[in-house]
Amino acid sequence: MGGPFKETQVPANAPVGHKALAWVDDRFPLSKLWNDQWGKYYAPKNFNIWYLFGSLAMLVLVLQIVTGIFLTMHYKPDANLAFGSVEYIMREVPWGWLVRYMHSTGASMFFIVVYLHMARGLMYGSYRKPRELIWLFGFAIFLCLMAEAFFGYLLPWGQMSYWGAQVIVNLFGAIPVIGPDLSLWIRGDYVVSDATLNRFFAFHVIALPLVILGLVAAHLIALHEVGSNNPDGIEIKDNLDADGHPVDGIMSHPYYSTKDFFGVSVFLLIFSAIVFFAPEMGGYFLEYNNFLPADSMKTPPHIAPTWYFTPFYSVLRATTADFMYVLMAAIAAYVVFIWLKSRLAYKTKIAVAVIGLVLIVGMLPQVLDAKFWGVVLFGSSVVIIALLPWLDHSPARSIRYRPDWHKYVYIVFALCFVTLGYLGTQLPTPAYTILSQVATLLYFAFFLLMPWWSTMGQFKPVPTRLTFTPH
Numbered sequence: 001m002g003g004p005f006k007e008t009q010v011p012a013n014a015p016v017g018h019k020a021l022a023w024v025d026d027r028f029p030l031s032k033l034w035n036d037q038w039g040k041y042y043a044p045k046n047f048n049i050w051y052l053f054g055s056l057a058m059l060v061l062v063l064q065i066v067t068g069i070f071l072t073m074h075y076k077p078d079a080n081l082a083f084g085s086v087e088y089i090m091r092e093v094p095w096g097w098l099v100r101y102m103h104s105t106g107a108s109m110f111f112i113v114v115y116l117h118m119a120r121g122l123m124y125g126s127y128r129k130p131r132e133l134i135w136l137f138g139f140a141i142f143l144c145l146m147a148e149a150f151f152g153y154l155l156p157w158g159q160m161s162y163w164g165a166q167v168i169v170n171l172f173g174a175i176p177v178i179g180p181d182l183s184l185w186i187r188g189d190y191v192v193s194d195a196t197l198n199r200f201f202a203f204h205v206i207a208l209p210l211v212i213l214g215l216v217a218a219h220l221i222a223l224h225e226v227g228s229n230n231p232d233g234i235e236i237k238d239n240l241d242a243d244g245h246p247v248d249g250i251m252s253h254p255y256y257s258t259k260d261f262f263g264v265s266v267f268l269l270i271f272s273a274i275v276f277f278a279p280e281m282g283g284y285f286l287e288y289n290n291f292l293p294a295d296s297m298k299t300p301p302h303i304a305p306t307w308y309f310t311p312f313y314s315v316l317r318a319t320t321a322d323f324m325y326v327l328m329a330a331i332a333a334y335v336v337f338i339w340l341k342s343r344l345a346y347k348t349k350i351a352v353a354v355i356g357l358v359l360i361v362g363m364l365p366q367v368l369d370a371k372f373w374g375v376v377l378f379g380s381s382v383v384i385i386a387l388l389p390w391l392d393h394s395p396a397r398s399i400r401y402r403p404d405w406h407k408y409v410y411i412v413f414a415l416c417f418v419t420l421g422y423l424g425t426q427l428p429t430p431a432y433t434i435l436s437q438v439a440t441l442l443y444f445a446f447f448l449l450m451p452w453w454s455t456m457g458q459f460k461p462v463p464t465r466l467t468f469t470p471h
């Protein structure tokens with residue numbers, strides 16, 4: 001910055017592209033941005049398949065925005081016209097069916113890709129210092145993505161759109177004092193109606209996409225500031241060559257550009273197979289009830305959110321009045337455990353005991369009902385993911401160098417998450433409810449006991465250089 005403007009001298013016979021680039025670079029840091037963020041970004045050379053999902057998430061984000069723009073050209077955000085306009089897109093608009101199926105399939109694929117992306121972070125400890133902010137930006141993206149999917153699901157104005165929104169907005173009603181007014185404020189009416197549809201449309205097509213794009217930019221800037229983690233969970237920046245580049249690093253371009261291109265090709269094959277042959281995916285991607293127009297007078301017998309919300313929805317449903325006593329006992333046990341096992345300061349321990357006591361008293365049926373706590377647990381089951389950087393105290397970042405039994409802990413956690421997800425799609429039965437309660441307890445135990453279990457066991461020696469076999 002500053003100083004007189006100096007034009008880069010390009011040989012007169014240089015290709016016109018070079019001249020144009022030099023002209024732009026003198027006025028805007030195009031090459032610098034490209035090189036900093038990708039071209040000369042040194043990434044660990046041992047990335048495996050798990051490292052594809054970040055770029056795939058970006059691809060799906062672009063697909064969703066592009067297909068969304070075309071859908072908006074024909075969609076009508078009006079309670080009387082919305083359902084018909086989607087049918088019109090499917091039947092009359094040239095290629096409308098393709099655009100719509102790409103968008104609806106893209107929504108589910110987004111969550112599959114992002115869940116796998118998060119699982120990678122969990123396995124390799126990618127959220128650990130100094131990558132806490134990458135994780136927090138990612139978590140904020142995840143929250144926005146959930147809101148984006150929820151708002152979008154109302155737009156086709158089918159039975160499940162309508163009743164799903166009704167159920168979720170009513171959850172806010174369980175908050176003491178302000179709850180009923182809050183639900184009214186969100187809906188803009190006493191029931192889900194045209195006013196609700198209009199505001200959900202505004203959030204879905206512009207507000208949230210803008211926020212998500214901004215957060216993705218922040219996510220990547222933070223990543224490229226500290227550098228990528230890798231399957232070994234060691235810092236490549238600790239071993240630099242004479243030029244100051246990591247010895248175990250390779251330039252993202254062309255090495256990871258080509259690898260990502262391959263990943264994108266495989267992904268697009270799978271994506272196309274779903275779009276062309278199974279866009280409803282057995283009712284998981286597009287629910288059958290949503291092919292019926294919304295009817296405020298007819299509640300469907302079984303209202304379930306789309307599959308990507310069901311793990312958290314199951315936690316909500318698991319919180320029955322009986323389960324509250326189990327929760328109270330669990331909180332009491334946790335407080336005792338902290339007093340006996342943690343090295344927290346005495347004052348902090350007192351604070352923990354007071355919070356525990358307040359929670360237990362609040363859980364008494366005479367104070368706040370199970371419905372309220374269901375909403376609290378539902379919210380907590382999402383928010384707790386953000387705390388991982390501070391819960392994991394393991395001396396080794398990556399699962400590779402942790403005690404073998406840690407792998408089983410992760411497997412049990414993954415099974416709990418999938419079980420909760422499955423149960424959330426099913427009608428509750430007494431057996432299913434008990435199963436979801438056990439899975440809920442294990443889900444929270446995984447996080448809340450992590451400060452202890454993550455340090456336990458026989459750790460393997462962590463190498464100083466990446467393990468990499470050329471292929």
Ligand code: HEM
Binds near residue numbers: 053121137141142
């Ligand atoms: C729209 C959604 C998202 C996009 C487009 C995105 C994009 C990316 C990209 C391109 C990378 C670098 C390549 C890679 O490591 O795979 C990355 C890394 C990372 N992302 Fe995301 N991400 C998204 C959501 C999330 C979420 C929800 C989380 C966690 C809550 C998350 C956590 C991380 C972490 C910890 C890394 C660093 C990984 C490492 O260095 O080992 N991301 N992300």
